[in-house]
Amino acid sequence: MMLGKKKKNIPKKYVAIIIIILVIVILVIFSFTLRDDKKLNPVESFIRDITIYAEKIITYPFNYLSNKIDDYNDLKSVSKDNDILETSIDRIDSIEAENIELRRQLEKMKEELNIDYTLSDYEYLNATVVSRNVGYWYNTITIDKGSYNGVEKDMVVINAKGLIGRVIRVTTFSSDVRLITTSDTNNKISVHLTNGDYDLYGLINNYDYDDNYLEVEGISNTKDVNVGDFVYTSGLGGVFPSGILIGSVTEISTDSYDLAKIIKVTPSADFTDINYVSILKRKSSEE
Amino acid sequence: MIVSIIYLLFSFILEGFMSNIFSSTLSNISIFSTIYTVVAIVVIYPYFVNEKKFFLLIGIFGFLFDVVYTSTFPLNLIIFLLIGLVVKLLNSLFQDNILMCSLISLLCIITYHVVTFIVLIIVKYADYNVMLLFNIIIHSLLTTLIYTIISYFIFKFIFSKFNLKQVK
Numbered sequence: 001m002m003l004g005k006k007k008k009n010i011p012k013k014y015v016a017i018i019i020i021i022l023v024i025v026i027l028v029i030f031s032f033t034l035r036d037d038k039k040l041n042p043v044e045s046f047i048r049d050i051t052i053y054a055e056k057i058i059t060y061p062f063n064y065l066s067n068k069i070d071d072y073n074d075l076k077s078v079s080k081d082n083d084i085l086e087t088s089i090d091r092i093d094s095i096e097a098e099n100i101e102l103r104r105q106l107e108k109m110k111e112e113l114n115i116d117y118t119l120s121d122y123e124y125l126n127a128t129v130v131s132r133n134v135g136y137w138y139n140t141i142t143i144d145k146g147s148y149n150g151v152e153k154d155m156v157v158i159n160a161k162g163l164i165g166r167v168i169r170v171t172t173f174s175s176d177v178r179l180i181t182t183s184d185t186n187n188k189i190s191v192h193l194t195n196g197d198y199d200l201y202g203l204i205n206n207y208d209y210d211d212n213y214l215e216v217e218g219i220s221n222t223k224d225v226n227v228g229d230f231v232y233t234s235g236l237g238g239v240f241p242s243g244i245l246i247g248s249v250t251e252i253s254t255d256s257y258d259l260a261k262i263i264k265v266t267p268s269a270d271f272t273d274i275n276y277v278s279i280l281k282r283k284s285s286e287e
Numbered sequence: 288m289i290v291s292i293i294y295l296l297f298s299f300i301l302e303g304f305m306s307n308i309f310s311s312t313l314s315n316i317s318i319f320s321t322i323y324t325v326v327a328i329v330v331i332y333p334y335f336v337n338e339k340k341f342f343l344l345i346g347i348f349g350f351l352f353d354v355v356y357t358s359t360f361p362l363n364l365i366i367f368l369l370i371g372l373v374v375k376l377l378n379s380l381f382q383d384n385i386l387m388c389s390l391i392s393l394l395c396i397i398t399y400h401v402v403t404f405i406v407l408i409i410v411k412y413a414d415y416n417v418m419l420l421f422n423i424i425i426h427s428l429l430t431t432l433i434y435t436i437i438s439y440f441i442f443k444f445i446f447s448k449f450n451l452k453q454v455k
Contacts, residue, residue: 026365030362030406031410033359033360033362034410038358047351047354047355048355051351055300055303058304059303059308063307129307130303131303131306131307132311133312134357135352135356136311136313136320136400136423137313137400137423139312139313169358176358179312181312182313183413208314209313209314209418209422210314212315271314271315273310
């Protein structure tokens with residue numbers, strides 16, 4: 001006698017229900033795992049560190065060659081740069097004197113107000129970019145400094161030209177940095193505009209991927225903003241220290257209710273050419 | 288099997304390497320942008336008789352992609368397995384030749400980006416629009432095609448030169 005197993009056929013409507021439930025469960029899982037505050041477990045952290053170091057070794061000769069080519073190209077423009085620098089060298093002494101005076105005044109004010117630190121007190125930690133935006137959708141870069149070097153989540157990352165982003169994930173020897181050019185509605189950056197006479201405050205609301213500009217909203221219509229004004233972080237919100245250059249105003253328009261101004265800001269940093277960055281570690285009040 | 292693993296590993300490392308050489312951001316997408324590991328999945332499929340081993344391999348690389356590059360486990364693991372199913376389905380419909388292999392590669396890259404886009408929009412990861420999706424896909428096409436063609440011929444050559452058999 002044959003004792004073959006009877007194959008049970010699940011009705012099609014149940015298959016559809018099972019698939020729908022499965023999709024919903026997977027989406028719920030994603031909504032937890034795709035959050036910035038998700039911590040990597042030790043296994044993930046270990047695999048990531050090992051692979052990033054292996055990749056760093058593989059790419060080293062190519063990066064070295066690329067740096068040498070860049071150096072050579074820079075060398076060609078040295079004479080031109082030298083002429084520009086010579087014209088501004090006379091101003092350095094006066095700027096230096098002004099800086100010393102401002103620092104002295106700041107220290108005095110801190111003493112009088114009995115505060116130990118300001119929003120602009122921070123120290124630098126230099127890092128190299130080891131991987132950039134693989135997968136294309138996440139708008140992140142990976143740097144070669146991690147918790148071992150004192151990097152923590154939400155630390156601010158800049159380069160010579162301005163603000164780059166903030167640290168969203170840290171492993172022992174590497175960190176992920178979310179670029180400011182991400183339309184992330186959950187993490188708005190408070191900004192400060194200055195045109196000499198007024199101090200204006202607003203929020204970065206959006207990033208336009210097609211035209212490469214940040215949209216700043218929440219600025220009162222009564223105040224004057226001019227094209228070319230510089231935009232800095234305000235230090236409000238607790239994540240970004242104050243005074244970090246974000247970019248400059250390129251266009252000004254009014255919102256659909258004619259109540260507030262929408263300001264288009266072109267970022268000062270070139271996000272396609274980030275090789276080295278600095279992580280800002282805000283000084284604690286004890287230091 | 289070992290040739291497939293080496294090729295997948297090579298493609299996987301190439302992701303990070305190419306991102307370093309041809310930097311790409313969402314506002315400035317490089318034409319050298321594609322998901323090399325996804326192309327590798329398409330190229331290796333005809334050399335597997337044992338599908339369990341094939342899906343196990345792409346599951347491992349999906350997991351590695353999540354952990355090393357995107358920190359989005361298990362998003363890419365699931366997308367890679369889904370792409371494995373798409374590859375299986377399309378290979379059962381079409382013959383194994385360079386034209387079909389290229390077409391399947393393009394379809395898989397489109398699948399990868401469309402699924403990622405939909406998931407990221409649903410979970411409100413960021414505020415993306417359809418034009419961005421279109422841009423990323425358009426910029427991926429050329430490199431996908433080139434990498435598929437090169438890989439296809441190298442794979443054919445290695446298998447015929449060393450008289451290798453399909454993975455059982």
